[in-house]
Amino acid sequence: MNRDLASYKFLDDAGDLFRFTGRFFQQWFKPRYEIAEFIRQCYIVGYKSLPLIGLTAFIMGLVLTMQLRPSMLKYGVEFELPAIVGIAIVREIGPVITALIFAGKIGSSMGAELGSMKVTEQIDAMEVSGTNPFKFLVVTRVMATTFMLPVLLLLGDAISLYGSYLGVNIRGDTSFTLFWMQVFKNLSFNDVLPAFVKSYFFGFAVGMIGCYMGYTSNKGTEGVGSSANSAVVLSSIIIFFLDLLAVQITDVLGFN
Amino acid sequence: MTEVQQATNKDQTMSITSVLVIRHLYKSFGKNHVLIDFNLEVHKGESVVILGKSGSGKSVLIKCVIGLLKPDQGTIEMFGQNIPDLDHEEIDQVRARVGFLFQSNALYDSMTVRNNLEFPLRRHWIKVTQEEVNSMVIEALEDVGLTHTIDMMPEELSGGMRKRIALARTLILRPEIILYDEPTTGLDPITAKEIIGLMREIQAKYDTTSVIISHDMNCIRTASDRVIVLIDGKCHAIGTYEELKQSDDPKVKHFFE
Amino acid sequence: MEKQGINNIKLGAFVLSGLGFLVLLLFMIGKNRSLFGSTYTLKARFENVQGLVPGNNIRFSGIEAGTVKNIIILNDTTIEVTMNVEKKMLNIIRKNALASIGTEGLVGNKVVNIIASHEEGELATEGDLLVTKQALSPDEMLQKLNKTNEEIELITKELMSTVQRINSSSAIWSLLNDPSLPRNVKISLGNIQLATGKAALAAEDFYTLIADVKNGQGSVGRILTDTSYAQNLKDAILKIKEAGTEADAVARELSNVVSGIQNDINSGNGAIHSMLKDSTVTQSINTSLENIRQGTDRFNQNMEALKHNFLFRGYFKKLEKQKKKELVKPE
Numbered sequence: 001m002n003r004d005l006a007s008y009k010f011l012d013d014a015g016d017l018f019r020f021t022g023r024f025f026q027q028w029f030k031p032r033y034e035i036a037e038f039i040r041q042c043y044i045v046g047y048k049s050l051p052l053i054g055l056t057a058f059i060m061g062l063v064l065t066m067q068l069r070p071s072m073l074k075y076g077v078e079f080e081l082p083a084i085v086g087i088a089i090v091r092e093i094g095p096v097i098t099a100l101i102f103a104g105k106i107g108s109s110m111g112a113e114l115g116s117m118k119v120t121e122q123i124d125a126m127e128v129s130g131t132n133p134f135k136f137l138v139v140t141r142v143m144a145t146t147f148m149l150p151v152l153l154l155l156g157d158a159i160s161l162y163g164s165y166l167g168v169n170i171r172g173d174t175s176f177t178l179f180w181m182q183v184f185k186n187l188s189f190n191d192v193l194p195a196f197v198k199s200y201f202f203g204f205a206v207g208m209i210g211c212y213m214g215y216t217s218n219k220g221t222e223g224v225g226s227s228a229n230s231a232v233v234l235s236s237i238i239i240f241f242l243d244l245l246a247v248q249i250t251d252v253l254g255f256n
Numbered sequence: 257m258t259e260v261q262q263a264t265n266k267d268q269t270m271s272i273t274s275v276l277v278i279r280h281l282y283k284s285f286g287k288n289h290v291l292i293d294f295n296l297e298v299h300k301g302e303s304v305v306i307l308g309k310s311g312s313g314k315s316v317l318i319k320c321v322i323g324l325l326k327p328d329q330g331t332i333e334m335f336g337q338n339i340p341d342l343d344h345e346e347i348d349q350v351r352a353r354v355g356f357l358f359q360s361n362a363l364y365d366s367m368t369v370r371n372n373l374e375f376p377l378r379r380h381w382i383k384v385t386q387e388e389v390n391s392m393v394i395e396a397l398e399d400v401g402l403t404h405t406i407d408m409m410p411e412e413l414s415g416g417m418r419k420r421i422a423l424a425r426t427l428i429l430r431p432e433i434i435l436y437d438e439p440t441t442g443l444d445p446i447t448a449k450e451i452i453g454l455m456r457e458i459q460a461k462y463d464t465t466s467v468i469i470s471h472d473m474n475c476i477r478t479a480s481d482r483v484i485v486l487i488d489g490k491c492h493a494i495g496t497y498e499e500l501k502q503s504d505d506p507k508v509k510h511f512f513e
Numbered sequence: 514m515e516k517q518g519i520n521n522i523k524l525g526a527f528v529l530s531g532l533g534f535l536v537l538l539l540f541m542i543g544k545n546r547s548l549f550g551s552t553y554t555l556k557a558r559f560e561n562v563q564g565l566v567p568g569n570n571i572r573f574s575g576i577e578a579g580t581v582k583n584i585i586i587l588n589d590t591t592i593e594v595t596m597n598v599e600k601k602m603l604n605i606i607r608k609n610a611l612a613s614i615g616t617e618g619l620v621g622n623k624v625v626n627i628i629a630s631h632e633e634g635e636l637a638t639e640g641d642l643l644v645t646k647q648a649l650s651p652d653e654m655l656q657k658l659n660k661t662n663e664e665i666e667l668i669t670k671e672l673m674s675t676v677q678r679i680n681s682s683s684a685i686w687s688l689l690n691d692p693s694l695p696r697n698v699k700i701s702l703g704n705i706q707l708a709t710g711k712a713a714l715a716a717e718d719f720y721t722l723i724a725d726v727k728n729g730q731g732s733v734g735r736i737l738t739d740t741s742y743a744q745n746l747k748d749a750i751l752k753i754k755e756a757g758t759e760a761d762a763v764a765r766e767l768s769n770v771v772s773g774i775q776n777d778i779n780s781g782n783g784a785i786h787s788m789l790k791d792s793t794v795t796q797s798i799n800t801s802l803e804n805i806r807q808g809t810d811r812f813n814q815n816m817e818a819l820k821h822n823f824l825f826r827g828y829f830k831k832l833e834k835q836k837k838k839e840l841v842k843p844e
Contacts (some may be wrong), residue, residue, distance in 0.1 A: 038518075043524040050527060116365070124324050125362035129376035132346045151531030176552045184541040192538055 018196055020212045024142055027135050038140040043143070045106055045207075046148030053152050054159045056101050060093060061085065061160035062154035065167030079182075082174065085164045087182035087191060095195045096155040096243055102149055103235040107210040110141055111231030114214025115224035123215070138215060142207035149203030190255045198246040202239050210234040273300045275433055275465050276321065280465070281330035283316055290316045291327070292489040303466040305476045307511055308486035314469040315359070318435050318485070321467070322356050323347045333413060334433070352380040355431030355464075359438045361422035363410040369474050373397070373425050380429060396424040399461075400454060416447035420454065427458060434458075436468040440475045452478050473512070485511065552579055557612035557625065557643045562592050565623040571596050573610075573627045578602050581625060596625060609634035610642040610779055746839040 065085050072078045114137060117123050126133040165179045174182075213231035217223045276298040283291040289449050290313035298304050308314045319325040324337050333340040336351055342350065364385055375391045377384060384392075397403045400420040410418055419439065428433055439455065440448035452475050459466055468479055476483055477497050485493040485500065485508050493500060493508050501512045562584060571579040579598040587593050598606065606627060615626045627643065637643065 026542045039521060039524065042528075043520045047520075047523050052699075113366075119359040120365075121358040121365055124319070124360055124377075125356070125364075127324060128354075128356045129350055130323055130351055132344070132373075146527075151528050154531040154538070157538075168363040172752045180541075181369040185540075187538075187542050189539070189542055192542065196535070 001240055004091075006190040016059070016216065017209070017212050021208055023134065023210065026137060027132070027139055028143075030131075031117040032135070033137050034140050038123070038143055041140045042148055045144040046151055049102060049105055049148070049152060050155060052105055053098055053101055053156045056097060057094070057160040059158035060091060060097055061163030061165075062167040062229060064088060064093065065164040066170065069167075069171065076111035076208045078172070081168055081172075082164065082179045082182040083186035085167075086161060089164065090157055090161045090187060091191050091195055092243075094160055095153055095199050095202065096239065098156045099149060099199065099206065099239045101141040101238055102145075102152065102203070103206045103210075103239060104232055106145060107206045107213075107235045108228040110210030111213040111217075112224055112228035114138075114211055115227040116219030118215060118217045119219055119221070119224055134215075138192040138211040141211050142204060145207030145210070146200055149206065150199040153196070190250075194250045194255055195247060197240065201242050201246070205238045205242060206235045209238060263404055273471070273473040274298065275300050275334065276467065277331075277333040278317075279331050279333075281317070281320065281332065282328045283313070283320060283325065284328060290432060290489055291320075294330070294486075294491055294493060296484060298455060298465055298467055300465055301463060302481045303468065303469045303479055304485045305430065305470055305480035306486055307471060307476060308469075309471065311387075312486050313489050314486055315437055318356075318469055319469065322351065322435060322496055334404055348380070353432050355434040357419075357422055357426050357428035357434065357436045358439045359441055361410075361418045363418055363422055363425070365410055368407050368409055368423055369397075369413075372421065373409065373428050375423060376429055392428055397421075399427055399458065400424045415443055416450065419443065419447075419451055422476075423451070423454060423458070425482065427462070429446060431464060433465045433467065436466060436470075438469055438471075440470065444472070448472065448474065455479055471511075541814050544628065551600045552601060553603065553639045554582060554640055555596045555598050555606065556593055557588065557596070557644055557645050558591050559614060559645050559654075560590055560592070561614075562594060562612050563623055565625065569622055570617070570624045571598060571627065572624050572736045573598075573606060574629065575626075578627065594625065603638075604636060604750060605629075606643075607634035608637045608641055608643070610637065610643055611646050613646045630675055 019244065065081065067077065067086060068088075069081060074079050114123075116135070122131045123137065126136060161183060165176060166172070168174050168179060210231045213227040213234070214224075216229040261318040264406075270401065274297045276292060276296070281291050281294040294317065296304075296306075306314050306317065316325060320327045321334070321339065323342070326340055331395055335353065337346070337350060338351065340345065363369075364375065367375065373396055374389055377389055377392060390401075393406070397406060400423055402417060402420055402424070403460060405421065406414060407416065410421070413421065439451055443451065455466065455468075456479060460465065466479070468475070470476055470479075480497055483495060483497055483500050484491055485505055493503065495503070495507060498506055503509060503512075565581060565584060567581050567583050569581045570577055571581065574745050579596055581600070582595045582597045584592060591704045594612075607629060609628055609632060613626050615624050616622070617624055630644075646701045689843070
């Protein structure tokens with residue numbers, strides 16, 4: 001009985017989320033377009049996340065390089081270090097780590113922000129003020145996360161590779177040009193494009209789930225906290241599922 | 257008894273212009289029937305207080321009126337239009353003429369006081385110049401006596417100040433009807449008194465109609481022309497404060513003790 | 514409003530830098546994949562392409578020159594590789610250039626190496642077929658090197674035991690009766706000296722090679738940066754050096770023996786005289802000496818083979834050239 005209830009609730013939530021997503025697409029095309037708010041959200045979501053994403057990406061690149069070096073040395077392919085790290089960062093580590101950090105920062109803040117707006121009736125106030133709150137709050141935010149995460153990913157990749165360059169040079173001596181050439185020599189479009197495309201989906205998922213959790217938040221401060229929390233948890237899980245899906249699709253399409 | 261009273265009231269008021277007419281309103285959430293056959297008429301320029309216990313459906317009623325919730329049945333006529341039938345644009349046109357003061361003020365946390373006040377202006381009246389907007393913002397803040405807070409964030413303000421700013425935001429569109437959702441809840445008695453005074457002032461100044469939801473007797477006494485007692489989703493009794501205070505109905509009496 | 518403007522500028526810079534990096538990324542990859550430059554095709558036929566796949570690099574004298582376009586099997590012994598070669602190579606690659614399949618590093622991707630032959634030839638144009646050469650795989654190289662090592666070791670052991678036999682055998686003194694003997698001994702000694710000299714030289718060359726590899730690049734350097742391979746080479750060199758020192762010891766002992774014999778003869782020691790009269794002993798010593806000669810000969814051959822072996826060939830050639838130059842200079 002209990003299990004039935006839990007699964008029923010899960011399906012109910014999933015259905016709600018899909019309905020919410022459907023509502024997004026339904027409202028997305030129709031005017032009026034909240035361009036100014038979209039740009040403001042892009043600034044908050046993209047630009048303001050750059051320091052955090054940059055820092056984590058830098059450390060990730062550095063640590064990954066230093067961690068891989070002993071194994072590479074063991075097999076005598078130390079000179080391939082930039083190539084391996086480059087592929088690892090561009091293909092997988094970059095998109096996933098960036099998306100996870102992004103989910104942690106943006107997903108939670110959206111869940112909390114929209115949740116508290118819901119609880120303090122700001123969403124209702126918007127509607128009364130002649131604004132479609134779904135468009136003004138949800139569509140702009142989801143669009144912002146969808147378009148900003150790929151940009152963050154690119155910059156994160158660049159910073160991460162720079163971190164890796166420093167990592168290579170801690171115990172070796174590689175010129176920046178050589179490092180750069182070695183990274184690019186082993187990269188192909190099949191490495192970059194799927195990673196780039198999937199980051200759009202990651203961004204969409206983070207925005208959608210963050211907004212859904214906030215927008216459907218329960219009354220009370222506890223509701224706001226739990227929406228922020230579940231926004232992060234769910235979007236992190238969804239990111240991994242999308243990643244799994246992406247690798248299978250690219251595999252089937254022969255992009256590997 | 258109430259039905260008789262209601263009927264007589266209706267007959268009396270038909271000649272006077274009614275700005276808000278609610279008839280046979282039903283609203284339920286799942287198995288919880290909140291409003292059952294609710295009827296109400298509000299005349300131009302009067303101040304009606306709807307009195308009821310927490311959870312008696314007062315907020316639901318007022319949200320149905322502004323179109324935030326859709327009733328299951330019944331009509332809500334405002335300015336001669338039936339709210340539940342309107343589409344999004346039409347309802348926005350009605351809303352431009354109606355003010356709504358939220359219980360929790362609903363000031364936008366991410367905006368300054370100025371932007372909070374500008375928001376409904378820019379949204380409803382797209383063709384206003386920056387100068388017009390500025391002067392209207394200042395005027396609205398003068399009405400509530402808080403011009404110095406114009407560039408502050410809502411979080412920097414006290415509860416009473418926030419209520420006033422919310423009132424200013426409601427006022428800025430020069431609404432013909434203002435709906436107050438528990439305007440004094442969560443305020444200390446002195447501030448509550450100030451707010452009620454302000455509400456009276458504004459009503460006199462702009463000749464607005466007020467619908468106030470409250471269970472604060474102080475508020476009801478000073479702000480009401482008419483009081484409606486809402487019990488079990490129905491309009492249980494209607495009358496002035498004094499009339500209802502004299503009532504023998506135990507349920508009504510319960511509120512005035 | 515002004516703050517909003519600054520924020521917009523920041524956002525613009527943020528987005529543009531991100532997109533800029535994307536463009537750079539795609540451009541760099543495209544450049545490496547020769548997607549943006551115009552190319553022409555060259556063909557080459559191989560018996561075995563050793564796992565070459567489309568997209569592998571083409572190198573002309575070690576410079577990236579294009580990618581493999583496709584690979585088709587013409588018949589059971591011929592596989593045709595079509596290559597996209599950058600247009601800038603139009604004036605460089607000639608029809609008689611040698612194409613071979615090699616490896617990037619020891620375990621890396623396969624590459625097609627095109628090397629210019631040093632003879633005159635027409636420039637290759639669209640669709641031309643290049644001459645091919647089956648290249649040694651690294652596996653074969655290592656096997657050969659190993660075999661050489663083993664042979665050197667064997668020879669050294671043989672040499673050692675021969676000398677010991679000579680040393681311990683009292684019958685050696687009968688040698689003196691055979692007039693051809695001193696000459697034989699001399700030849701053997703000469704051979705051994707030659708061998709040790711060459712071994713020492715080879716060892717030295719290997720050391721310079723290693724030093725060069727450590728400092729420099731080049732295709733040899735590339736192979737040698739692989740630690741496991743470098744270790745193998747080091748072992749080989751050590752063994753050669755060992756062989757050299759052992760051969761040296763053998764030569765010294767042999768020379769001791771000969772001088773001892775001469776001393777004895779000079780002093781007219783009777784015991785030696787009588788022993789030397791035994792003709793069977795003389796015979797066996799002769800055979801031994803013959804063995805030594807053969808052994809040293811083979812050792813020499815091995816050293817020579819090593820020199821001509823695989824990747825070191827070019828290197829040794831270069832070294833010889835340098836030596837010649839150095840010799841010429843003083844004059």
